Amino acid sequence: MPLDRPAASLPPVILRAAPDVDRVLTADALAFVAELQGRFGLRLNALMIARSRRQERIDRGELPDYLPETKDIRQGIWEAAPVPQVLRDRRVEITGPVERKMMINALNSGAKVFMADFEDATAPSFANIIAGHGNMIDYRDGLLAFDDPKTGKNYRVGPDPALLIVRPRGLHMAEANVLIGGQPVSAALFDFGLTIWHCGRALAATERGPFYYLPKIESHDEARLWNDIFLFAQEKVGLAKGTIKATVLIETLPAAFEMDEIIWQLRDHIAGLNCGRWDYIFSYIKTLRNHGAYLLPDRAEVTMDRAFLAVYAARLVKVCHRRGIHAMGGMSAAIPVKGDSAANVAAFARVRADKEREVRMGHDGTWVAHPDLVPVALEVFDAEMPLANQIRKQRQEARIVPAMLLKPHDGxxxxxxxxxxxxxxxxxxxxxxxxxxxxxxxxxxxxxxxxxxxxxxxxxxxxxxxxxxxxxxxxxxxxxxxxxxxxxxxxxxxxxxxxxxxxxxxxxxxxxxxxxxxxxxxxxxxxxxxxxxxxxxxxx
The missing domain is CATH 1.20.1220.12 (Malate synthase, domain III)
Incomplete structure (x- = not known):
């Protein structure tokens, strides 16, 4: 993925065609991506090696723990930079792929925020990725529209759309269809670079961005890398320091032990942490893979109200509120069931109970996957959280030791x-x-x-x-x-x-x-x- 030579001497090579590729991969945008790769590629590769080394130690018996060398950060009295006004009310966020019609529906859903996902919700074919970046450009210009030839329906972004936040692909991923020096460019740098280059100035001018969700982070060193990428990009694109705001998904087990440290590294750019619950379960299994004592039961029994998941959510709220940023809840993946009203009633009741648990725990917002669930989640948060957020409600009473973050579910x-x-x-x-x-x-x-x-x-x-x-x-x-x-x-x-x-x-x-x-x-x-x-x- 990374390179051993400066990107300036290695012009990018595009391996395949895709609709809109010339509009998205302009010479100046590609040059910026190449500069990101050349400047940060080696560090990124070193961090991926560090991930592997940490996993090897855990495989041999060393369990995750708080870092002794960062104790002062965890115990220090400090807060991150203030969250912009436009980001203060995030009580319901909808997520979805960067497909054109689904983007429009999400923007019009009534949610406060739409996370446009280049990562887990988008199959990263080159055509899909380029189309997604083209959609971002059209969003920037107020031209995001879709006329469905099959149904004759017309889709347009309404007058009060959700605030858009972009999730680029993770640091571990490569964009195999764009080479620099004969090697694939980092997918994270590709997605971030294109969106900040094409849309950063326009979003900043309207004070609606540029905002990002950062996936799959495993350590505060990786957060430091992203912070340095932001600093470089802001200077290059012409944005004031701190203009970029990022929410970090705590969806890996190692990151749960470094929440304070991740916020510290991104303190000028961070807006919140998010409970990425499904990937977090996967990371728990992957991280503790060699240890039979941490066997999990059927997925349906691995619920957020107990064992390691409940502790992780509680710690996220505690840390975020101490540092003055949003503690975002997790995804409700339920969707309406056509022709089955009883199933819908049951599904919506489960969503409502999940959101009540989150808001009462102290979360400042939550995720849903379908527009029909936006009103359900909004109703819960409106009733329980009359202000824009509950960041100032501290949750410092619980003492969370490492063993609590590792406790497996029974079942x-x-x-x-x-x-x-x-x-x-x-x-x-x-x-x-x-x-x-x-x-x-x-x-x-x-x-x-x-x-x-x-x-x-x-x-x-x-x-x-x-x-x-x-x-x-x-x-x-x-x-x-x-x-x-x-x-x-x-x-x-x-x-x-x-x-x-x-x-x-x-x-x-x-x-x-x-x-x-x-x-x-x-x-x-x-x-x-x-x-x-x-x-x-x-x-x-």
Missing amino acids: RITEAGVRTNISVAIEYLANWLSGRGAVPIHNLMEDAATAEISRAQLWQWLRHGAAVELADGDSTRLTTEWLGALIQEEIVAILGRLGPTGFHRGHYASAARIVQEAVTAETLPDFITAPAYDVLNVLD
């Missing part, structure tokens, strides 16, 4: 849970390979974290020989042979539903192979989207 591992993980992982990944990053599955709007949790749980259960409860009440150990048989049965079930033509056209065969290789690997792969991205680029 059952069932055959139904194993089968669900298999089918959901294959179903999501097949859609991802077909270019769809936000996929409705079992009445939930799922993104890449779904496939990651599902395959990571399967690997964990197999690796540690978990006892699985069968439908008839007996139990048996999960073995490679039985897992292979279950995967085969789920493939047959998908074939029965789609037929052979639909199965192969939907890339289910490739998805099933990637999932099986990931769950039976000797070492749990860091991200299943890495091998899947290679396949996606062939299919694109």
Whole structure:
């Protein structure tokens, strides 16, 4: 990913065509991305190596802990820079891919904020990524519109749209279709560089940005890298220091131990932390993969109201409010069920209970995945939080020790849970390979974290020989042979539903192979989207 030579001497090479590519990848925008890569690529690579080294230590038995060398930061009395007025009320945020129609619907949803997601909710085919950046340019110019040729419907951004925040891809990802010095450019630098170059000045002029969500951060050193990137970009683009504001997703287990330190590194640019709950569950499994004492039950039993998830959410609120920034709640993935009013009532009740838990815990806002859930979440936060936020309500009474952040959930591992993980992982990944990053599955709007949790749980259960409860009440150990048989049965079930033509056209065969290789690997792969991205680029 990174380079050993200055980017100025290495003009970028674009490997494939895509609609809108000339408008997005202009010479000056590409030169800026190349400058970012040349200036920060080596540091980024060193940080990825540091991730691997830390994971090796944990694999050998060293559990995550607070850093002794940053104790003064954790115990110090300080606050981050003030949050801009436009960002003070974030009580409901909607997230979604950078697909044109979905962006317009999200902007018009009534949510306070829309997070335009280049990461987990967007399958990163080159066409999708370039289209997303083109949509950002049109948003900047007030030209974001869509006329659906199939339905004849016209989509336009309304007069009072949600505030837009962009989530670039993570630091671990590469944009394989743009090379500098023969190596792929960092996807994070690519997405950030293009949005700040094309839209930064215009958004700053209207005081509506530029704002970002930063995904998959694992350490305060990575936060320092982002801070330095912001400082450089602001100077290059012509923005005052501190204009960029970022919200950091605490969606990795190591980051949960460095919340204060992450805020400190970004103190001039940070607006909040977010409970990225689904990726956090995945990271918990991945980080503690070698330790059988941290086996998790079926995903449905890994809930936010207990064990390590409840403690993590409580710590996030405590730290954020002490530092004067937003503590954002997690995603409600429920979506309306067409033609089933009873299912909708039950789903909306679960969302309402989840949001009541968050606002009463002290969160200043929350996420939803569908416009129909915006009123539900707004109703809860409006009733419980009459002011723009509750940052000044301190939550300092709880003392959280490291063991509390590691406590696993109790619960059952069932055959139904194993089968669900298999089918959901294959179903999501097949859609991802077909270019769809936000996929409705079992009445939930799922993104890449779904496939990651599902395959990571399967690997964990197999690796540690978990006892699985069968439908008839007996139990048996999960073995490679039985897992292979279950995967085969789920493939047959998908074939029965789609037929052979639909199965192969939907890339289910490739998805099933990637999932099986990931769950039976000797070492749990860091991200299943890495091998899947290679396949996606062939299919694109």
